[in-house]
Amino acid sequence: MDWKLLGSEYLFKEPWLTVRKDICETPLGKHVDAYYVLEYPDWVNAMALTEDGQVLLIRQYRHAIGRVLVEIPGGVMDKEDESPEVAIRRELLEETGYTFSEMHSLGEVSANPSTTTNLVHMFLATGGKKVQDQQLDDNEEIDVLAVSIEELEAMLKRREFLQALHISCLYYGLEKLKELQKK
Numbered sequence: 001m002d003w004k005l006l007g008s009e010y011l012f013k014e015p016w017l018t019v020r021k022d023i024c025e026t027p028l029g030k031h032v033d034a035y036y037v038l039e040y041p042d043w044v045n046a047m048a049l050t051e052d053g054q055v056l057l058i059r060q061y062r063h064a065i066g067r068v069l070v071e072i073p074g075g076v077m078d079k080e081d082e083s084p085e086v087a088i089r090r091e092l093l094e095e096t097g098y099t100f101s102e103m104h105s106l107g108e109v110s111a112n113p114s115t116t117t118n119l120v121h122m123f124l125a126t127g128g129k130k131v132q133d134q135q136l137d138d139n140e141e142i143d144v145l146a147v148s149i150e151e152l153e154a155m156l157k158r159r160e161f162l163q164a165l166h167i168s169c170l171y172y173g174l175e176k177l178k179e180l181q182k183k
Contacts, residue, residue, distance in 0.1 A: 001027060040118040044088040045074025045166055047173030048100065050128040054146035056096050061141065070145065070155070072166045084121035092125060094135045096144050101127030104180070106172040111165060122169040124176045149177070
């Protein structure tokens with residue numbers, strides 16, 4: 001079922017967004033003259049638990065939809081990051097000021113595999129300890145919130161999270177947490 005790539009043209013190239021137009025041929029010989037692809041670097045996010053079992057959430061303004069959202073920590077993998085785990089540890093420290101004793105991979109998801117090239121690497125971070133103040137990017141203003149597992153589950157039931165990739169991580173994180181507690 002794989003398509004054959006006949007050619008590509010970059011229409012726009014910036015560090016945060018690259019748009020490519022591909023020309024392809026399907027296995028049945030159909031010619032696709034313009035298939036648009038958005039290239040992004042991989043992303044990371046985490047359901048992060050402190051040493052006392054509180055879940056760290058962040059609240060920040062999201063300009064594209066013009067709303068303040070409650071989310072989980074995460075961000076873009078930098079070219080310097082050796083692995084997704086290195087990237088999420090960096091993001092957690094920058095956004096929350098916490099380091100974590102254990103990191104459990106929850107797998108990968110795609111925001112939209114029909115148009116985007118990147119993956120989101122999800123983690124459950126446990127044993128969080130505050131070690132520094134936030135180190136935010138120039139355009140970031142982030143409030144850190146700490147909620148119980150029960151409150152997190154209530155927030156999910158009330159549909160208080162909008163970011164689908166974060167919701168995926170939270171459900172996978174809760175599943176992994178239950179697994180770990182059985183051991």
